[in-house]
Amino acid sequence: MRELVMQIEEAAGVIRRRWPGPARVGIILGTGLGSLAGQIQTEATFEYQTIPHFPRSTTIGHTGQLVCGRLAGLAVVAMEGRFHAYEGYSYQQITFPVRVMRALGAELLVVSNASGGLNPQFGLGDIMVIEDHINLMNGNPLVGINDDRLGPRFPDMSAPYDRRLIDKALEIARRENFVAHKGVYVAVVGPNLETRAEYRFLRTIGADAVGMSTVPEVLVAVHGGMRVLGLSVITDMCLPDCLKPANIEEILAVAAGAEPKLRKIVLGVLDFVQQGQ
Numbered sequence: 001m002r003e004l005v006m007q008i009e010e011a012a013g014v015i016r017r018r019w020p021g022p023a024r025v026g027i028i029l030g031t032g033l034g035s036l037a038g039q040i041q042t043e044a045t046f047e048y049q050t051i052p053h054f055p056r057s058t059t060i061g062h063t064g065q066l067v068c069g070r071l072a073g074l075a076v077v078a079m080e081g082r083f084h085a086y087e088g089y090s091y092q093q094i095t096f097p098v099r100v101m102r103a104l105g106a107e108l109l110v111v112s113n114a115s116g117g118l119n120p121q122f123g124l125g126d127i128m129v130i131e132d133h134i135n136l137m138n139g140n141p142l143v144g145i146n147d148d149r150l151g152p153r154f155p156d157m158s159a160p161y162d163r164r165l166i167d168k169a170l171e172i173a174r175r176e177n178f179v180a181h182k183g184v185y186v187a188v189v190g191p192n193l194e195t196r197a198e199y200r201f202l203r204t205i206g207a208d209a210v211g212m213s214t215v216p217e218v219l220v221a222v223h224g225g226m227r228v229l230g231l232s233v234i235t236d237m238c239l240p241d242c243l244k245p246a247n248i249e250e251i252l253a254v255a256a257g258a259e260p261k262l263r264k265i266v267l268g269v270l271d272f273v274q275q276g277q
Contacts, residue, residue, distance in 0.1 A: 022105030183208030
């Protein structure tokens, strides 16, 4: 763990030499949602390969760079492209950028993803504000020797997603007249999609949407004392009795179409935070 702390400081040091910060917010932009970075008043960008110990993104639709600047009046660090367990990375590697964001000063993590809808009340392109999650991945980034400089040995997960920010996100959606739900996200490893029986199981245990990311990053953010806002775009429906084969091009198209809604929520929430909330 001491080695991890040194790696975090090395990566943060490279960023600080060109962008002193300090950051207030870290943002992870998921599949098809990277265009939100275009709203940032960019002050510095870093290709992932130029940052020590950063993995390389191999997923379609993920640019692979860190954007530093200002958004809604706040200093932000935004990831255009994230890492997944199905790419072969460890959970420590997947979450390393969140550790770096925290080292740069970020107190809030905004994380977005594309996910499959399990709740029959959802529709394509809807936004789900994550109120809780279920971790069905095969690992946890907090396993191993704990370093108290990064966070407590046994972080509490009774409310990993900030309730005030959840309420604000839903309020923004109502005001802007688009559909947003509150729901439970379940994380699986992938890369294959689930069977009909698995979708039935996931719905039975209380999940509203399923995806292959987000939970590791949230675990590390909570471990580091950060507030978290999680947003899912429902890009395909996973209803076992009327299941259709998924198509990555269609998923990306739905995600891109939902981007304006996601942008309104993120900007509105950041304005709320800027006001001291």
